[in-house]
Amino acid sequence: MTGGMFRSLRVRNYRYFAAGQIVSNTGTWMQRVAQDWLVLELAGRNGGTALGITTGLQFLPLLLFGLWGGVIADRYPKRRVLMITQVAMGVLALVLGLLTVAGAARVWHVYVLAFALGLATVVDNPTRQSFVVEMVGKRDLPNAIALNSASFNGARMLGPAVAGLLIAWLGTGPVFLVNAASYVAVLFGLYAMRESELTVPEPVKRARGQLREGLRYVRGRRDLMLVLALVAFVATFGMNFQLTIALVSKEVFRTDASSFGLASSMLALGALAGALLAARRVTRPRLRLLMAAALLFGLLEVATGLMPTYWAFLVLLVPTGIALMTFNTAANATMQLGVAPEMRGRVMGLYMFVFLGTNPLGAPLVGWMAEEFGPRAAIVVGGLVPVAAVLVLGALTAPRDRLPALRRRLLRLG
CATH class of the missing domain: 1.20.1250.20 (MFS general substrate transporter like domains)
Incomplete structure (x- = not known):
């Protein structure tokens, strides 16, 4: 496990991070499938248009504010920023799950929550990407990036299949709740890290x-x-x-x-x-x-x-x-x-x-x-x-x- 292909996992902090990412990525892919299915159910004949609007709203913050996410990543401690963004994403999934389980979800709810998720992603993406080198150092950075991609694509294969089974068995609401719970794994991994073993640059002053x-x-x-x-x-x-x-x-x-x-x-x-x-x-x-x-x-x-x-x-x-x-x-x-x-x-x-x-x-x-x-x-x-x-x-x-x-x-x- 600690050979050439998985050498980044020798770093304790990265092991915690990677384990949380595997769980969270699977939950994220489950939510993507469930969200699309929910929109199609709620919008009826206008499902295709509603699906396009949902996707557009989730990407819109990236186009509007994407560059500012990098400024925040440089300005504040990345571990702390990631804990905030993960909590925000988990709460958004929880709200959508509770609305759906209660039968109160409407298309406009999905629109608002998709846009809010896009806002959280604007900060989360550059912070998460640039945090990896603080855990593993420059030497193992390419290996850690590749393992992150492997986790993402493994979840891409597993998540939709699990979501399909859960939707058929329980409906879309519980899928969102499972995704909300998956963020606990990321938060635990970030909390359990040893800060003394991170290579943290001096935050850029405002x-x-x-x-x-x-x-x-x-x-x-x-x-x-x-x-x-x-x-x-x-x-x-x-x-x-x-x-x-x-x-x-x-x-x-x-x-x-x-x-x-x-x-x-x-x-x-x-x-x-x-x-x-x-x-x-x-x-x-x-x-x-x-x-x-x-x-x-x-x-x-x-x-x-x-x-x-x-x-x-x-x-x-x-x-x-x-x-x-x-x-x-x-x-x-x-x-x-x-x-x-x-x-x-x-x-x-x-x-x-x-x-x-x-x-x-x-x-x-x-x-x-x-x-x-x-x-x-x-x-x-x-x-x-x-x-x-x-x-x-x-x-x-x-x-x-x-x-x-x-x-x-x-x-x-x-």
């Missing part, structure tokens, strides 16, 4: 212009700007699988809902495998690894969109998920390892803003392409954009003395 200071810091770092540019292209165009898998399953291969669920599980399986492989292999990520992973992911996504049969489509989702998780782990670790400790929260706030905030902007565009040119075309274009981004950014950032040799190679290939 001052004007701290957000602009963080943006200037990133803008002045060519390596960080390259990572953010790649993440923006991959997240906007390549990471819309929930949309594209559903469309391909239904409109291209004419399968039912259970087959769509199988496709989602195959992608999650690939992501889980990718996270575990990254935990073993990614130690000190380099930009070369990041660009190679983005290129491979794009090529695999193109190939996935061109598969002639449904089973071939399913099989190729696994290596696609592996490549995507390798890219995500390398991008996250690269952003954190090379920054000043007092800037880490703001840098990760900007990273999470790009990573999560661009995806909802890309989803309508990918959906439009699927309607106009077909679901296959949407997946293929989603893969071609990261490939083109890697080639263009690679050419722009290549050392000048290597460009003539690169041109000669291209001419020989031509």
Whole structure:
């Protein structure tokens, strides 16, 4: 258990943190399924529109205030901030559960609670991401990031299945209550940590212009700007699988809902495998690894969109998920390892803003392409954009003395 793949678990504080995350992530995925089901039940004929509004309201705080979450992460002790955000998220799940069990839940209740959850996530995301290095140090940071991703994707496979059984047996209300209870595990893990074993940077004192200071810091770092540019292209165009898998399953291969669920599980399986492989292999990520992973992911996504049969489509989702998780782990670790400790929260706030905030902007565009040119075309274009981004950014950032040799190679290939 304490070998190369799981070496971060040798750190006592991280063991408590990781155990809490496994429980909480499973509860979070259970709530996502139950919340969607509840909205569809409450909204009736307008279920699709209501579902879109709910998702939009949950992401809206990230677009409006996402960068400020990083400022809070730098300004206050991260362990304390996480305890506050976890309590807030638990209370929101508890309120929704009690309303549902009592039969008093209405669609507008879900809207308000989804927006409030988005506000808590704005602070929680960059704080949680930048807290990992305080527990495990720089050496084991890539491993811990990969294990966090493995926990998230393992819960992604388990949570919806458990939620489906509970909804069929007890209804949606108890699922929300189970999720509320899952936050106790996170809070216990945070409380049980030894503060003396954390590497805590001096909190940044409150001052004007701290957000602009963080943006200037990133803008002045060519390596960080390259990572953010790649993440923006991959997240906007390549990471819309929930949309594209559903469309391909239904409109291209004419399968039912259970087959769509199988496709989602195959992608999650690939992501889980990718996270575990990254935990073993990614130690000190380099930009070369990041660009190679983005290129491979794009090529695999193109190939996935061109598969002639449904089973071939399913099989190729696994290596696609592996490549995507390798890219995500390398991008996250690269952003954190090379920054000043007092800037880490703001840098990760900007990273999470790009990573999560661009995806909802890309989803309508990918959906439009699927309607106009077909679901296959949407997946293929989603893969071609990261490939083109890697080639263009690679050419722009290549050392000048290597460009003539690169041109000669291209001419020989031509």
